[in-house]
Amino acid sequence: xxxxxxxxxxxxxxxxxxxxxxxxxxxxxxxxxxxxxxxxxxxxxxxxxxxxxxxxxxxxxxxxxxxxxxxxxxxxxxxxxxxxxxxxxxxxxxxxxxxxxxxxxxxxxxxxxxxxxxxxxxxxxxxxxxxxxxxxxxxxxxxxxxxxxxxxxxxxxxxxxxxxxxxxxxxxxxxxxxxxxxxxxxxxxxxxxxxxxxxxxxxxxxxxxxxxxxxxxxxxxxxxxxxxxxxxxxxxxxxxxxxxxxxxxxxxxxxxxxxxxxxxxxxxxxxxxxxxxxxxxxxxxxxxxxxxxxxxxxxxxxxxxxxxxxxxxxxxxxxxxxxxxxxxxxxxxxxxxxxxxxxxxxxxxxxxxxxxxxxxxxxxxxxxxxxxxxxxxxxxxxxxxxxxxxxxxxxxxxxxxxxxxxxxxxxxxxxxxxxxxxxxxxxxxxxxxxxxxxxxxxxxxxxxxxxxxxxxxxxxxxxxxxxxxxxxxxxxxxxxxxxxxxxxxxxxxxxxxxxxxxxxxxxxxxxxxxxxxxxxxxxxxxxxxxxxxxxxxxxxxxxxxxxxxxxxxxxx
Amino acid sequence: xxxxxxxxxxxxxxxxxxxxxxxxxxxxxxxxxxxxxxxxxxxxxxxxxxxxxxxxxxxxxxxxxxxxxxxxxxxxxxxxxxxxxxxxxxxxxxxxxxxxxxxxxxxxxxxxxxxxxxxxxxxxxxxxxxxxxxxxxxxxxxxxxxxxxxxxxxxxxxxxxxxxxxxxxxxxxxxxxxxxxxxxxxxxxxxxxxxxxxxxxxxxxxxxxxxxxxxxxxxxxxxxxxxxx
Numbered sequence: 190x191x192x193x194x195x196x197x198x199x200x201x202x203x204x205x206x207x208x209x210x211x212x213x214x215x216x217x218x219x220x221x222x223x224x225x226x227x228x229x230x231x232x233x234x235x236x237x238x239x240x241x242x243x244x245x246x247x248x249x250x251x252x253x254x255x256x257x258x259x260x261x262x263x264x265x266x267x268x269x270x271x272x273x274x275x276x277x278x279x280x281x282x283x284x285x286x287x288x289x290x291x292x293x294x295x296x297x298x299x300x301x302x303x304x305x306x307x308x309x310x311x312x313x314x315x316x317x318x319x320x321x322x323x324x325x326x327x328x329x330x331x332x333x334x335x336x337x338x339x340x341x342x343x344x345x346x347x348x349x350x351x352x353x354x355x356x357x358x359x360x361x362x363x364x365x366x367x368x369x370x371x372x373x374x375x376x377x378x379x380x381x382x383x384x385x386x387x388x389x390x391x392x393x394x395x396x397x398x399x400x401x402x403x404x405x406x407x408x409x410x411x412x413x414x415x416x417x418x419x420x421x422x423x424x425x426x427x428x429x430x431x432x433x434x435x436x437x438x439x440x441x442x443x444x445x446x447x448x449x450x451x452x453x454x455x456x457x458x459x460x461x462x463x464x465x466x467x468x469x470x471x472x473x474x475x476x477x478x479x480x481x482x483x484x485x486x487x488x489x490x491x492x493x494x495x496x497x498x499x500x501x502x503x504x505x506x507x508x509x510x511x512x513x514x515x516x517x518x519x520x521x522x523x524x525x526x527x528x529x530x531x532x533x534x535x536x537x538x539x540x541x542x543x544x545x546x547x548x549x550x551x552x553x554x555x556x557x558x559x560x561x562x563x564x565x566x567x568x569x570x571x572x573x574x575x576x577x578x579x580x581x582x583x584x585x586x587x588x589x590x591x592x593x594x595x596x597x598x599x600x601x602x603x604x605x606x607x608x609x610x611x612x613x614x615x616x617x618x619x620x621x622x623x624x625x626x627x628x629x630x631x632x633x634x635x636x637x638x639x640x641x642x643x644x645x646x647x648x649x650x651x652x653x654x655x656x657x658x659x660x661x662x663x664x665x666x667x668x669x670x671x672x673x674x675x676x677x678x679x680x681x682x683x684x685x686x687x688x689x690x691x692x693x694x695x696x697x698x699x700x701x702x703x704x705x706x707x708x709x710x711x712x713x714x715x716x717x718x719x720x721x722x723x724x725x726x727x728x729x730x731x732x733x734x735x736x737x738x739x740x741x742x743x744x745x
Numbered sequence: 746x747x748x749x750x751x752x753x754x755x756x757x758x759x760x761x762x763x764x765x766x767x768x769x770x771x772x773x774x775x776x777x778x779x780x781x782x783x784x785x786x787x788x789x790x791x792x793x794x795x796x797x798x799x800x801x802x803x804x805x806x807x808x809x810x811x812x813x814x815x816x817x818x819x820x821x822x823x824x825x826x827x828x829x830x831x832x833x834x835x836x837x838x839x840x841x842x843x844x845x846x847x848x849x850x851x852x853x854x855x856x857x858x859x860x861x862x863x864x865x866x867x868x869x870x871x872x873x874x875x876x877x878x879x880x881x882x883x884x885x886x887x888x889x890x891x892x893x894x895x896x897x898x899x900x901x902x903x904x905x906x907x908x909x910x911x912x913x914x915x916x917x918x919x920x921x922x923x924x925x926x927x928x929x930x931x932x933x934x935x936x937x938x939x940x941x942x943x944x945x946x947x948x949x950x951x952x953x954x955x956x957x958x959x960x961x962x963x964x965x966x967x968x969x970x971x972x973x974x
Contacts, residue, residue: 226899229931248933268933377899378929384900442900443847444874526850526897593804617801630801637804730849730873739852740805 487703556604
């Protein structure tokens with residue numbers, strides 16, 4: 190059997206003839222980023238063959254490699270079949286976390302400090318109670334130590350907060366990439382990956398290993414002993430909660446999209462891979478539907494949507510756009526598949542929110558451009574908020590027409606300074622945002638599809654519930670972009686109706702702030718179990734004329 | 746004469762329904778052969794629309810509006826088409842198309858369906874969440890020569906291959922060309938499940954159908970051959 194050596198780690202993998210390089214790496218325990226899970230569509234798993242290339246057979250799908258890369262010996266690990274010994278150089282995935290900008294704050298509300306976990310010192314020992322039930326016993330008086338974790342399990346990023354449950358104070362929080370994304374970028378690819386027992390184990394164990402290392406970091410920084418952490422709340426979309434609790438999510442991935450679990454319960458932390466108090470618990474907030482999960486339940490809680498008078502539109506903008514209309518206590522929910530464009534995927538110069546990503550862009554009256562990058566460095570790409578800004582501003586000044594087409598310089602009525610930036614890239618129109626950073630006609634089409642999905646969802650929900658624009662008192666935007674977005678850009682790209690522009694509020698990461706409220710206030714749990722049971726779930730694809738509405742929502 | 750045809754083609758490109766219908770009427774009044782008008786003007790107009798769509802100049806709304814203009818012209822022209830042309834219609838590629846079972850997404854599939862029908866194919870659209878047995882049954886019923894399967898979701902892509910398995914089991918594999926497409930698919934995948942063709946874009950799907958049916962009678966390519974467009 191061929192032996193593959195991976196540089197720089199120097200690890201070896203012996204694999205059967207005909208296996209792929211990606212499989213070889215995985216069996217050697219080497220992580221090669223492969224967000225499409227080896228289908229050959231993303232082009233991220235490129236590695237360089239240093240020796241033994243002649244024994245390799247590659248089927249280079251969709252030409253994901255440039256001529257230069259091929260000449261230098263790069264191949265896609267997923268599409269390369271091994272027939273003999275070889276040496277392969279792999280790019281390190283370490284350091285991916287270091288520069289990411291992750292939003293960890295969300296709006297919240299005032300609640301009583303009434304945690305589910307309590308302690309009582311009696312007869313020389315401390316008894317820990319979960320509600321009225323004794324959970325465990327500790328020697329001596331430990332009543333001054335009572336901690337909990339609130340974990341927001343995002344598809345892309347995980348945020349963990351360490352909470353002192355005696356004071357309600359957040360001691361510290363840390364963020365990291367969700368390690369599952371290395372193998373499978375989006376929710377559906379993850380569901381597919383987890384459809385085998387090994388795949389499910391990998392998804393479950395990688396994310397719980399991340400939770401453990403975050404717990405260790407937080408405890409070390411705050412000087413807390415992790416055995417005094419008694420409860421953890423998991424907030425995240427329905428698929429993330431399935432994977433984190435080791436439940437096969439297969440039924441979420443096909444019509445009629447049914448969850449296997451519904452939340453509103455506890456599971457033992459130790460059995461599910463957490464390293465906290467040995468008798469510690471994990472609380473799972475109620476799940477609304479396959480695509481409206483506990484992250485949205487947390488959002489409802491944090492924003493008190495069920496208590497608000499009048500009509501509020503709540504939208505979580507991400508790969509899946511989830512939305513809720515709350516009207517005097519009656520909640521309707523739906524979700525739309527926006528796709529990964531808002532996270533910079535499938536965008537020519539798209540990138541995650543790391544150093545050098547353009548996160549802010551505006552055009553002055555004379556056509557001069559102001560832009561800001563994360564880390565204030567030279568621009569190297571565009572992240573989600575930058576993409577909203579760029580497309581929004583270009584649509585506002587007319588570089589992009591109502592139909593989404595880039596208006597050629599000779600027909601444009603926009604400032605001269607912008608005309609020289611309208612160029613051709615690979616024979617198609619593009620706008621030069623900065624040196625070597627472009628937004629192409631194709632990118633704009635991707636944004637149109639993504640925002641059209643959200644906008645048509647908003648419109649269909651409003652129609653279904655019978656709400657007029659005039660009636661909507663507030664539009665709350667939640668999600669990982671949160672505060673980085675500008676209301677103007679949401680209106681300029683017509684993701685939110687123009688008439689509602691002055692009512693937009695950003696509420697941030699309410700998945701995390703809601704999880705914190707669940708942790709610290711027990712009555713929230715019964716309250717939200719009741720609220721979510723009564724949510725009216727709107728299935729968009731079953732609505733008459735939805736495809737026409739979607740098409741109508743593609744323009745600017 | 747030629748000028749009317751050019752203007753009709755232009756009207757379709759310009760998404761002008763009224764002008765398209767009126768020009769079609771003028772062509773009939775001028776004694777032009779309606780079949781000739783359909784081939785030279787209508788199909789030519791949609792061909793140009795398809796090119797712009799592929800170049801990303803036109804998008805879904807423009808595509809739909811152009812198709813509306815095309816259909817406005819066809820509504821005028823078709824009643825004048827000589828019955829013998831029905832004969833010719835049988836030689837057109839006949840396609841059954843649908844989104845695979847478990848997948849309720851169909852916007853992309855609808856675009857392909859539209860491009861194929863406006864590009865000179867006879868299309869029966871089976872909708873979404875279509876079981877493999879239904880693809881096979883409909884292909885037989887419609888006397889199709891091509892089965893086109895779409896999926897948007899990674900989670901349902903493996904089911905695409907079940908249509909080919911169903912054909913094999915019933916000894917019908919040689920009777921149909923199977924083409925596949927959709928965001929999570931790739932040529933590697935298409936090859937693995939034994940499809941006859943894969944296209945990344947909707948316009949590519951039309952070229953694929955044309956390539957596969959270039960002979961009057963569709964022929965199965967050799968084992969392992971896959972046409973990628």
